[in-house]
Amino acid sequence: MKHKLSRFAIPYVIWMALFVVIPIILVVVYAFSSASGGFTLENFSRLGTYTVVFTRSFRLALIATLICLLIGYPVSYMMSKEGPRFQRIAMVLIMLPMWMNFLLRTYSWMSILENNGLLNQLFQKIGLIALYNQVFGTDLTFFRMLNTQGAVVLGMVYNYLPFMILPIYSVIVKLDSSLIEAARDLGANTFHVFRRVILPLSLPGVLSGITMVFVPSVSTFAISKMLGGGTEMMLGDLIEQQFLGGAYNPQLGAAISLVMMLIVVACMVVMNRFGEGEEQAVML
Amino acid sequence: MSKELIRLRNLCMAFDDDPVLNNINLYINDKEFLTLLGPSGCGKTTTLRIIGGFTTPTSGDVLFDGVRINDVPPYRRKINTVFQKYALFPHLNVFENIAFGLRMQRRSDSADPAGKKQVRIPESEIQERVMEMLEIISLKGFEHRKPDALSGGQQQRVAIARALVNRPKVLLLDEPLGALDLKLRKDMQIELKRIQQQVGITFIYVTHDQEEALTMSDTIVVMDKGSIQQIGTPEDIYNEPKNAFVADFIGESNIIDGLMVRDNLVQMYGKQFPCLDGGFADNEPVDVVIRPEDIDIVSVEQGQLAGTVTNVTFKGMQYDIIVDFRGFKWLIQTTDHCPVGARIGIKIDPDGIHVMKKSSYSGMFGDYSSFSEEYDELDDASIGSDEEERGDET
Structure with missing residues (x-):
């Protein structure tokens, strides 16, 4: 049996080697080489100039992850309380945007947030802008929403929220209902049932939700480019520029990628260590 | 000698127009070991869940000490339950599992003469009461284990201790021995009866195993198709x-x-x-x-x-x-x-x-x-x- 399994695993191993391991090795090799091909640490010493981009990326990704968690957890929790029919419909609604192309979705946000886009037109119609001008003594004809950090965070939340909801929901919905009954039986009111039983037992879902939102958020470049207008450069944009843009410098790009990867891995390790006890508990 | 503690009056229950209980009338005495016995689907577990407060009857009354408790939520009832599959909290160790109920409790402060202030049970008392329970279930030294590191019989006993530590008036047991093997089941039958006599409270026990019922009960209630067929002592029921x-x-x-x-x-x-x-x-x-x-x-x-x-x-x-x-x-x-x-x-x-x-x-x-x-x-x-x-x- 074991032998058979390993034979079936061969294609997977080849795939992993070709498309995961070798690219990582290439990234490492590039990061430590100069344009002429010799070994150098110069790429890393130049990273200092990009500290602003690093902190901005991690800050925005963190904010987006936090917002996703604040929206995603209650949604998952409430969904799991409803009947199976509601759960199915809600699940389809959550997945629906993901059936559309990622770029298309982000483009539509552009036209919603534009200076004379849908939202600003709506605000004009209902007199919100006039009211704002009156209250604050300004003279705006529209709210500037596009090309801000807020728009970038919005784009991240919109695109990655399902990745927060799904893992949390699937953990909560599988919780043994007799555990909740036992807690109620032992004198726990609704709040305590949540605080002492549901929350600790759903932590593994929360952790994987955080991972699945944070990692793509921190490395995104399409969202920041389209909704941030390129003014709010993030790590993804920076790396893209080194490979495809005018600042062509793949060695530097590799170094940035490597450092970003290491920081993300470090974050994940710390977080998983933190949640290890709970994870085992749910593995039962 | 014993007084009535729980009374079920004209209890009916239906799930989606599917009758599960038909007009159940039953009274349960204080300190009694009463068994609801019947084949699966006879309504015995539903009856137990109604007493525990997890299910609301379609019609009829549940009286506790003469007071109607239909609308009292489970956490306000002086009743605790041992669940069929134990339902121990997997993220808590044995000690914390048993202490769970005590940590939830608030009682009036003895230092406050008005008795208005609600305080937690002090940690020292929790420690003492949990240890006392571990003694009763002979699991001293296991307090730091997680439930998954215990055998089925041990988990069973922790579940009983977790319920009993709250000093309920009534303990509900829903086929608690179903998952154990025959030898362990026989031992636990004797153990349960001993614990019941030691703590001196009412046990309401649900089972489909007639031998279990005959061994442990003071009173057996035989149920089928949502109705009580007979109530009596094991001797009455048998003879x-x-x-x-x-x-x-x-x-x-x-x-x-x-x-x-x-x-x-x-x-x-x-x-x-x-x-x-x-x-x-x-x-x-x-x-x-x-x-x-x-x-x-x-x-x-x-x-x-x-x-x-x-x-x-x-x-x-x-x-x-x-x-x-x-x-x-x-x-x-x-x-x-x-x-x-x-x-x-x-x-x-x-x-x-x-x-x-x-x-x-x-x-x-x-x-x-x-x-x-x-x-x-x-x-x-x-x-x-x-x-x-x-x-x-x-």
């Missing part, structure tokens, strides 16, 4: 079953169509047997229950009835033999060995005969032909139907 269902469900019984000739005389197979029952109309059709152990095997000449042995199973303490009496097969337990095919006579003492009124269950139970057929299929074809034919006799 004086009210109908064919109860007779069949509790222990083994041969249930034979009979005619009550007059008081103390019943007719089966056209023959009259003296018995100790009365109160029926003359010549009323009845069901007659005869327990397999109440039948004496004698020679054909001395017997009140004569039949042919069709099957013998060695059970250790006794033989279970199936005897064909004119097509109706009886189960007889005997220490004598009777070979298959032998003609035997039987004698039944008057106190071995129990007469029941006819009910909707009449004719459904009490014939052991299916039992012997199972064995026939396994047997060699030589013990065929022709031999059984010859067994038919007056």
Whole structure:
């Protein structure tokens, strides 16, 4: 049996080697080489100039992850309380945007947030802008929403929220209902049932939700480019520029990628260590 | 000696118009070990869940100490539950599992004369009470283990301790021994009874295992199809079953169509047997229950009835033999060995005969032909139907 399994695993191993391991090795090799091909640490010493981009990326990704968690957890929790029919419909609604192309979705946000886009037109119609001008003594004809950090965070939340909801929901919905009954039986009111039983037992879902939102958020470049207008450069944009843009410098790009990867891995390790006890508990 | 603690009044329950409980009336005394016994789907667990507050009855009342508690949520009832699959909290160790209920409790502060201030139970008292419980369930030294590092029997005992540490008035147990193996189940039966006597509270126990019920209970409530069939002590239920269902469900019984000739005389197979029952109309059709152990095997000449042995199973303490009496097969337990095919006579003492009124269950139970057929299929074809034919006799 074991032998058979390993034979079936061969294609997977080849795939992993070709498309995961070798690219990582290439990234490492590039990061430590100069344009002429010799070994150098110069790429890393130049990273200092990009500290602003690093902190901005991690800050925005963190904010987006936090917002996703604040929206995603209650949604998952409430969904799991409803009947199976509601759960199915809600699940389809959550997945629906993901059936559309990622770029298309982000483009539509552009036209919603534009200076004379849908939202600003709506605000004009209902007199919100006039009211704002009156209250604050300004003279705006529209709210500037596009090309801000807020728009970038919005784009991240919109695109990655399902990745927060799904893992949390699937953990909560599988919780043994007799555990909740036992807690109620032992004198726990609704709040305590949540605080002492549901929350600790759903932590593994929360952790994987955080991972699945944070990692793509921190490395995104399409969202920041389209909704941030390129003014709010993030790590993804920076790396893209080194490979495809005018600042062509793949060695530097590799170094940035490597450092970003290491920081993300470090974050994940710390977080998983933190949640290890709970994870085992749910593995039962 | 004991006073009434819980009363169920005209309790009805339906899920989606599907009746689960029909008009349950029952009272439960303080410090009583009461068992709800019945096959799966008989409504016993639903009854338990209603008492525990997890299910709201469609109609009828639940009274606790004379007060209606239909709308009281589970955490306000002085009732705790041991769940079927234990439902221990996997993220907490044994100590914290047992302490869970105590940490939830708030009580009036003894230092506050008005008694308005609600305070937590002090940590020292929690420590003391949990340790005391660990002692009762003989699991001292296990307090830092996680539930998944315990055996089924140990988990079971933690679940009991977790409920008892709150000092409830009533402990509800939903088939708590179902997941344990036979040996452990027997030990836990004795253990449970001991714990119940030690803490001196009411246990309401749900099971489909009649032997468990007979071993532990003060009172047994036999249920089927959402109705109570009989309430009584284990002896009552066993010796004086009210109908064919109860007779069949509790222990083994041969249930034979009979005619009550007059008081103390019943007719089966056209023959009259003296018995100790009365109160029926003359010549009323009845069901007659005869327990397999109440039948004496004698020679054909001395017997009140004569039949042919069709099957013998060695059970250790006794033989279970199936005897064909004119097509109706009886189960007889005997220490004598009777070979298959032998003609035997039987004698039944008057106190071995129990007469029941006819009910909707009449004719459904009490014939052991299916039992012997199972064995026939396994047997060699030589013990065929022709031999059984010859067994038919007056």
